[in-house]
Amino acid sequence: MxxxxxxxxxxxxxxxxxxxxxxxxxxxxxxxxxxxxxxxxxxxxxxxxxxxxxxxxxxxxxxxxxxxxxxxxxxxxxxxxxxxxAPPPTGSDTVAVACLDGEWHGLPARLLAEVLTRHGWRVEFLGASVPAAQLATHVHRAGPDVVAISSSLASRLPAARRMVEACRATGTPVLAGGPAFGEDGRWARAVGADGWAPDARAAAAMLAADPEGPWFTEEPADGTPVDRAAREEQAVLHARRAELVRHAAAAVRPAVDGPGDGVPDELADDLGHLVDFLAAAVFVDDPSLFDGFVRWVGSVAIPTGLRLDEVGPVLDALAAALADSPRTAALLRGAHGGLPTPVA
Amino acid sequence: MDGRHGVPTRVADVRTPADDTPSTAPAPAPPTTVGPGLIDGLDEGVVVCDRAGVVRAANAAARALLPDLRVGEVVDVARCEVLARAVRGEGQGTGSFEAVVDHPEGERHVRGRRGPVLGPTPPPPPEPGEGDSTWFLRDVTGEHARTDTLLAAQERAAFLAEAGRALHGVLHLDRTARRVVALAVPRLATGAVLVMRHDDQVTWAATELGGGRPRLGHTAASELTRVPRVAAALADEGGGVDVDPWLAEELATLTGLDAPGSGAPLRACPVPVTGVVDALVVLAGPRAAGDDATDPEEDLLSSYVARAGAALAAAALHEEQAHLGAVLQESLAAPRLPETEGVVWGAAYRPARETLRVGGDFYEVVGPRGPEGRSAFLLGDVCGKGIEAAVLSGRVRQSWHALRLLEDRPARLLPLLNTALLDAVATRDEGPRFATMVLGDARPQEDGTVALRLATGGHPPPLVLRADGSVETVPVAGMLVGGLREARFGEAEVLLGPGDTCLLYSDGVVEARGAGDFFGEERLATTLPACAGAPPAVVCEHLEQTVVEWLDGHDHDDVALLAIQAPA
Incomplete structure (x- = not known):
């Protein structure tokens, strides 16, 4: 076989x-x-x-x-x-492989580390959910030639930005990988990475062709670099996350808003992710990131999680609570328009 | 400078403009009286011309600026083509101009503007004729020189600022070395080599204009005997070193590369002594060939080299400290778990200071020893956070490793550990250092169960997750370890059936505080049933993830988890 x-x-x-x-x-x-x-x-x-x-x-x-x-x-x-x-490394070039802070799916990065090792690189695997400060310490201490960051969750993009900045301060190029950065890697540009690879094979090929980067050739077309307003609104969402989750839960399941913490964990998880994705979409200023999540969350069948018919009211409730954040509110209104019709 | 107006001049060396006006223009009658007029008092040069471009009047300042300017002659004679064209109404801007003119004292920058028609008084003003014009000329050479100097100084300052930023953004010695040479090209030289001695190692970095990423290599300091001039320059305490034709050859010997700048003259610039590294920057190409000590380019070069030296020293110091820290971390970091027959282990560890990777929580597992095949384990928490706590935890773990060999019964081992900790503290000027811990051993039995013996002091009680998903708390408690000599500790025995898991955890788990409440024992107990039957590593990982998500980015105490499972 x-x-x-x-x-x-x-x-x-x-x-x-x-x-x-x-x-x-x-x-x-x-x-x-x-x-x-x-x-x-x-x-x-x-x-x-x-x-x-x-x-x-x-x-x-x-x-x-x-x-x-x-x-x-x-x-x-x-x-x-x-x-x-794997055969011994063929050169002295070193690549550090790390998952974004908050990204617990370490396996894709682990696989990338294995594949790169087999392509002759010296690989330092930093593991799942690496805090930006830990990555900065590592880059200063070990001085890798390239840092590869991996994530499958677009909601971790604000963390990606911090990690990219930590690397770029030292002049170390950053290759981003995984679906978190968008189907075409557009959000990798938005967070300042020097390149994007869709998978481990592509990353190995890109690093073999050009070990130094930057791998993005032309200037970003539609992925705009993160600006101050975007950061501020993202920070607001991050700070108010727990409150927004309770607010949204109360809007769709009034019964659970009694005394105590009655929100089912699955619903709280879904709403937490929704706020995280909203924050990431604001951060990279790309409504399609949030729209994609909204479509996806409606399609996932988790018992007691967020139901498709509840998504619209949740978006309305959040938009009302976030009227002070114009970009965020606009994103919520836009996503509402693109909702699929609930199946009766 | 002292050309007198009205005196006929030679016109032989006049640079003839494109048109033929000068030679053919009819010479008007010169003014009858010539003497200092009002306009002679102006700092600005004033030239009055008629329509044909014949100079009717010119003041002293104008004559000083344009020594060839003669009253009564066409303005072209003054060798200021721009003025001549402006007078004739050519060129784009008819109101003003700016030009460089030849002058016995060197080129002058002249700025001119058209002004109202003036006549000298006395003598009586020439009757203003139709189309007459008056030009005010000003020497702006100094202004230009100042502007140029300022721009050049700004450019140098910007270069240094950018270089400083780029150099100090790096703390890794090799990367700093690469940057030192990369930044020097092309602003300072067409090629650059850095040679640096740090401890008993020599590091070199080299780059070339258009040569891509700088090359870098290491060699033993003893190799410097092969390159005596480089060695001498390295030992030099600052100051310039003369261009040495042998330098290129020595650099090639050291680096195995062709000398930089492909034959261009080389210049060695020793980096000012920093007390940490000896370094030498060798630059190639014309930019480096300055010999005037007051030349601002020289200043720039020495400022750059000084910044490079500071950055290299900082990186070298950081490297020493980082190495020290890494060795310490390595010795204190969470250990690998053994593979043991009949017992499966899992653990998770997340220190409060995540960049440090060590903390006051700790665990240890040692595979089976002795005829009964007992594996020993320990999980605990010393007071405090960070490296101080980690060092203390190292002391506790070492004591445990040693005492365990003498006494394997947990209920006897823990008092010994308590005494050892108290004695160790007593020999140093330290305040009391407490620890909490659970220690014990695990013995796999014939029927697939695992028998645990536990002893605990001051620690949260262990939990047992049964294979069916029910959760029990092991009722065991005791006093802090390292507090009192006659402290009393608790002991317990637990039998794990196939698929049962015993979980030891530190208080960082239940005291994790997110945006809302503490994580708490209750939430821990409700999270566990979903993990029933999962390998112990997954149980710990799942709990760690749940706790970190609960924290939602808030600070936390050290978190340590150790799970012991009887295989299903």
Whole structure:
């Protein structure tokens, strides 16, 4: 069995039953059968992990099941590194790989680190959810040639900005990666990164072609650099997050606004994410970021989470509470217009 | 300068303008009387011309500025083509002009404007004729020189400011070295090499105009014996070093690259002594060939080199400190967990000062020893935060590692640890240092269960997450460790069935305070059931994530979690 698709299916079966040893065996057998380790990492492990994410979004898996799957995949990545060790680095160039602060999905970055190691780089893997200050300390101490930051959540973009600034103060180029930066990487420009790669293979190819960057060739067309007004409104949203979540929850589920903290965790999580994405959209001044999230949150089937028919009233409630922030209010009104009609 | 008006002049060296006016213009009758007039008193040069461009009058200032200007001759003779054209009404702006004119004392910048027609009194003004014009001339050479000087000074200041900003943005020594040479090109030189000695290592960085990213290399300081001139220049205490033809060869020896500037003269500029690094900047190309000590470019060069020296010294000091910190961090950082037969471990650690990566919380796990195959574990929290707390936690952990070899019963081990901590504090001028902890051991049994023995002092009680999702608190408590010699501690035994997990945690978990309330024991207990059956690493990771999300960016205490599980 060497076809990536068949391997992925077999792998996912093992992961679904929390069979760590079985999952490692699928990967090890593939390597023994001559499958390229990069294919095992990206087309089996990473591809299966994407399906795990889809199952969670579809409400088939709980968040803990997803964590268990991710844990198994981490172990498999380590096992692949042991089973088919990467050749020693070919040069002296070093790349530091880090997840954005607040980004707990460390696996894509871990996979990137493995892939870059196999492409001859010296790799320093800083892990999931790296605070900007920790990254700055690392860059000053270790002096990597390139910093690669990874995130799947666009709501972490304000953190990305802080991390990029920490690196740029030292003249270290930053390559951004992952869906957090938009389908075409436009938000990578907005936060000041020097380039964007859609996935680990593309990142390896870009770094091989040009180890120094900047990889963005032309000046930003539609991704505007973050300005002061955007930062201020984003800061307001961040500071008022808890209050806004309660306010929005009360607007759609008046019954739960009794004494005590009666908001279901799932609803509070969804509303918290909604405020985070709103803040990120204000931050990069791009309504499509927020519209994308609003469409997505309506499509996710999480019991007691935010329902599609509640999204509109939530947007109205937030717009009323945020009348002092003109950009934010405009974004909320715009997103309201683009809402799909709830299915009766 | 003292040309007298009215005196006929040679016209042989007149630079003839494009048209032929000068030679063919009819010479008007010269004014009858010539003497100092009102206009002679002006600082501004005044020239009165008629329509044909013949100078009717010119004051002393005008004659000083344009020594060839003669009354009665066409203005072209004055070698000021712009004035000649302006008088004839050519050129775009007819009201004013600015030009550079030859002058015995060097080029002068002349600014002219057209003014109202004037006549000298006395002598009586020439009858203003139709089309007459009067020109006021001013020497603005000094103004221009000042402007140029100012602009040049501004440019130098801007360069230095930008260089300073760029140099001090970096604290990594190699990157600073690269920047030192990168910033010098092209403003100061066409190529630059930095040689720097720091401890027993020599670092060099080299760049070339259009050569891309600077190259960098390291070599042992002993290699300097092969390059005596570079070594001598490095030892030099400031001051310039003469251009030395052997320098290029020595640099090539040191770096293995061709000398910079492809044959251009090289100039060695020792970096002023900083007490931390010895450094030498070698610049190539004409910009570096200044020999006038008062030349502002020289000033610029020495200012740049001084800034480079300060940045290199700061980076070198930071590197030493960072290394010290990294070694310390490494020794105090959370340990790797062992792989043990019959027991699975998981842990999570998030120090309060996240950049420090260490804190006052700690955990340790040691794999099975002895015939019963007991694995020992410890999780605790010393008072305080940051590096002081981390160092104290290191002392506690070392004591535990040593005492554990002598006494493996947790209920006996903890009092020993208490005494050790009190004794250690007594030998130093320190206030009492308390710690709270849970320690114990885990013994996997034939039937797949794991037997735990626990002892605790001053620490939140452990939780047990059963495989079915129910959560129990282990009822055990005790007094602070390191407080009193006769302190009393609690002990307990727990049996973990397959899939059961025992969770030890520090108070940073329950005392995490977000925008609203504390995280609290209750929330911890309601978060756990969802993790039933998950590997212990996932349990800890999930809890850490939940706590950090609860914090929502607020400051927090150290957070440590250790989970012990009997495999399902």
């Amino acid at each position: 060497t076809s990536p698709d068949a391997l992925r299916v077999a792998y996912l079966e093992r992961v679904a039953v929390s069979d760590e040893a079985g999952a490692i065996a699928v990967a090890a057998d593939a390597l023994d059968a001559g499958v390229d380790p990069e294919v095992v990492l990206l087309d089996v492990v990473a591809a299966a992990q994407r399906e795990v994410g889809e199952r969670w979004a579809a409400g088939e898996w709980t968040v803990v099941q997803e964590h268990v799957a991710t844990h198994i995949s981490e172990r498999v990545v380590a096992a692949v590194a042991r089973h088919a060790p």
